[in-house]
Amino acid sequence: MDRPLLDVSGLNIFFKQPGGRETRVIADLSFTVAHGESVGLVGESGCGKTVTGLSLLSLLPPEIARVTGQIGFEGANLALLSARQMQDVRGRSIAMIFQEPMSALDPVFTVGEQITETIRTHFRVSPKEARERALAALEDVGIALPARRYDDYPHQLSGGMRQRVMIAIALSCEPKLLIADEPTTALDVTVQAQIVDMLLNLTEKHGTALLFITHDLGVVAQACSRVITMYAGQVVEDAAVDDVLGRPQHPYTSGLLRSIPRLSMPKSVLPSIPGRVPALAELAPGCRFAPRCTYALPACAEAQALRGDASHLVRCCRYAELSLPGAVA
Amino acid sequence: MTRPEPLLEVEDLEVRFPSGHRGETVKAVDGVTLSVAAGETLGIIGESGSGKSTLGRAMAGFLRPTHGRVLQLGVDPSALGRHDFAQHRRAFQIVFQDPNAALDPRMTIGQSVREPLDIATNETRAQRDHRVLDLLDRVGLDAEFALRYPHELSGGQKQRANIARAIALDPKLLVCDEVVAALDVSIQADILNLFVRLQDELGLGYVFISHDLGVIAHIADRIAVMYLGKIVELGPADDIMRRPLHPYTKALLSSEPVPLPKALRTENRIVLNGEIPSPISPPSGCRFRTRCWLAADRCAEEQPAWEQYAPNHWNACHFTDSQSRGDASGPAQFAAILPEH
Numbered sequence: 161m162d163r164p165l166l167d168v169s170g171l172n173i174f175f176k177q178p179g180g181r182e183t184r185v186i187a188d189l190s191f192t193v194a195h196g197e198s199v200g201l202v203g204e205s206g207c208g209k210t211v212t213g214l215s216l217l218s219l220l221p222p223e224i225a226r227v228t229g230q231i232g233f234e235g236a237n238l239a240l241l242s243a244r245q246m247q248d249v250r251g252r253s254i255a256m257i258f259q260e261p262m263s264a265l266d267p268v269f270t271v272g273e274q275i276t277e278t279i280r281t282h283f284r285v286s287p288k289e290a291r292e293r294a295l296a297a298l299e300d301v302g303i304a305l306p307a308r309r310y311d312d313y314p315h316q317l318s319g320g321m322r323q324r325v326m327i328a329i330a331l332s333c334e335p336k337l338l339i340a341d342e343p344t345t346a347l348d349v350t351v352q353a354q355i356v357d358m359l360l361n362l363t364e365k366h367g368t369a370l371l372f373i374t375h376d377l378g379v380v381a382q383a384c385s386r387v388i389t390m391y392a393g394q395v396v397e398d399a400a401v402d403d404v405l406g407r408p409q410h411p412y413t414s415g416l417l418r419s420i421p422r423l424s425m426p427k428s429v430l431p432s433i434p435g436r437v438p439a440l441a442e443l444a445p446g447c448r449f450a451p452r453c454t455y456a457l458p459a460c461a462e463a464q465a466l467r468g469d470a471s472h473l474v475r476c477c478r479y480a481e482l483s484l485p486g487a488v489a
Numbered sequence: 490m491t492r493p494e495p496l497l498e499v500e501d502l503e504v505r506f507p508s509g510h511r512g513e514t515v516k517a518v519d520g521v522t523l524s525v526a527a528g529e530t531l532g533i534i535g536e537s538g539s540g541k542s543t544l545g546r547a548m549a550g551f552l553r554p555t556h557g558r559v560l561q562l563g564v565d566p567s568a569l570g571r572h573d574f575a576q577h578r579r580a581f582q583i584v585f586q587d588p589n590a591a592l593d594p595r596m597t598i599g600q601s602v603r604e605p606l607d608i609a610t611n612e613t614r615a616q617r618d619h620r621v622l623d624l625l626d627r628v629g630l631d632a633e634f635a636l637r638y639p640h641e642l643s644g645g646q647k648q649r650a651n652i653a654r655a656i657a658l659d660p661k662l663l664v665c666d667e668v669v670a671a672l673d674v675s676i677q678a679d680i681l682n683l684f685v686r687l688q689d690e691l692g693l694g695y696v697f698i699s700h701d702l703g704v705i706a707h708i709a710d711r712i713a714v715m716y717l718g719k720i721v722e723l724g725p726a727d728d729i730m731r732r733p734l735h736p737y738t739k740a741l742l743s744s745e746p747v748p749l750p751k752a753l754r755t756e757n758r759i760v761l762n763g764e765i766p767s768p769i770s771p772p773s774g775c776r777f778r779t780r781c782w783l784a785a786d787r788c789a790e791e792q793p794a795w796e797q798y799a800p801n802h803w804n805a806c807h808f809t810d811s812q813s814r815g816d817a818s819g820p821a822q823f824a825a826i827l828p829e830h
Contacts, residue, residue: 204674320764348536348764348765349700349702349741349744350740350744350760351764352746353744353746354760356746357760375674376746378747378748381746381748381749381750381754382746382754402750402751416674417748419674419677421677421681421704421708422706422707422748423748424707426706426708429682429685430679430681430682431678432675487750
């Protein structure tokens, strides 16, 4: 089997607290993304999705966050790279886009300047060629009249157009991996559909792998072939999207799916997950989901490992005996 | 038998805002006629900029119509004097999207929930405090929350506190504007369950505004689809979801990302071109024509008529008869998993 493009193993992220204590916000996280694969990373707010994405590009502030473990990418361990070496990876081999395009774009530079800046950072090309590549990138993301939009400032664009520009910047250097953190959450469903389609077409065309961070399992169903569910800083399930939607094996994934209103009868009582995500500073050693889990047994007080076969990993000791409801009851 | 008076009637409502440029105006709501019955949930869907929130605010009596009128229990709130309006408006309350912005950070939850009672009732302090505990209990918050401040609560708990405050004066209608949009899906389920339960217990009518079709499909009895200030389709929720007539409704439904395995998803998605045009100078004729795959010359010239196609199912499109009837794109994927009822 080919080596995966991204091979994260034993990733830990500690946040420094006032008074010198540290809280482990990501615990022993391991997952892979193959060349050209599209992987969803899902979970509720506070489960560590975004922090994980940021850590892959060393975007966490070092005075607050300490990262240990392996971030294997094309044979190198990104966790060991210097800040200077990381600059060559960021934007070139791995690019990232965010939920709020307005805060990710610089308001005082034109769209064209922001794309050519990225291109000229990574390639020795003339200003003229950089401009041509930028125009091609704008055209690729479906912006009409790219030559006119090139000189626009971000505030002159709609939310959907800004996100297209962000994607143009991210894909302008043909990265191997694109990390997309809730890229369509702030958009209307109609525009979301356009952006997801465009993102899938472009990543497929260039063979770019996609790590799609989202809370929306509907978008994952559409955009990804594999989905990783995170809970309280850990991976709790990792399998093919259709397997997880049809037959989730972790009670948390099942709970997330069942609470989607679309999958219940109108006005019926929606199944929800009791309780709240635990504070990471005060975790018991056992299964982190056990306090909210309807299937918890005394055995769940033991630390849980990821188990199952390689095609469907799950962090639950009861996975083999439970038959949990998914999107199709 | 006489028909009961509707809780809320909206007649040819227009709300315009000055846009700041050369005396132009934004027609946020442009000729809407609707009614809401007691105990009913009317869902309003549409993209950002369609005028949903402005319509909701006008329905709650928070905005004065530029033209047309809103009748709340047969009374036009904008015609009332100050004192009568203060009495009248208790029955029509609104809950907003951002649970943080709606609570005063310097007041305890108990004080915030009691505030409407302090202003509007002559009860003693002890009676009001007792009512606060009742209200908190109704929305699923323990009595101890009365002494806490908003920053000590989660998003879901804050939204419960806002709901307690909104129902404090026994309203007849709540306008709920994207009330679950900021919440995680599991918390969202809890809050939707709470809305359904309160409606049963208190006989509340809801105007539920959301961009989330799943939320609206779950909670609404009837659905109004809004585009650029106009209602383009209105009908029973089940009918709209399963047999949409207007091309815009079809496009909205088919662009909803559904959490189903590939084998159960429909492949004939309609992806609209472009984005919603500016409400300062909306397209002539049918407003949706600039994004519509059925558009013809006639659509630019004539506004489509508002016609009834099925019982209580209204629609405004020139092509409904020839093209759209009986074509159940979009919702078919859910028909596969949800029983008919």
